[in-house]
Amino acid sequence: MQEHEQKGWPGIDKRAALSTKETCIYLNIGLTTLYRELQSGRLPFRKIGRKTVIRKVDAEQWLTDLPTDLGPPVSNPAERTELKQQFAPSHPIGSRW
Template sequence: MEHGAISVKQFCDWAGIGLTKAYEEINAGRLTMRKLGRKSMIRMTDAEAWLAALPAGTGPAPHKTVKQSEAKAVEPADAT
């Protein structure tokens, strides 16, 4: 994307986050949103600065937990 500014929805697609998280970041002051009339825009320079300011993902990947309802039943082996 080579736009100077993008909509909040386009930002969400670009960043891989949902609208709720985007507005949380805006309300927390970590992401700057601009208004043009009724349209909400995020400058690409602000989007890139937001991304650069995120903490580095060092260490092991988070472990995915499986809900009990999603776990597959394992049949016990016959002891014959």
């Protein structure tokens, strides 16, 4: 049982706005990532005094707007060799590649 539920407060799923800590739990992201998204403007937030709150609908929209296709994985050994040849000569420690 969550700390808030023990105090009689509604759970995350029943609230309209979340604290930064609750948003991290809800979105399964770290605090650094959350603050980066807040500072960039990609995830809207509100201030109530000194407390930062994120509307749950905004958090859900942010999650929906994330890219779904990251491209093909680079698992082909030929592609890795090609990348090594492309970057190794100009890399300061290219011989270690």
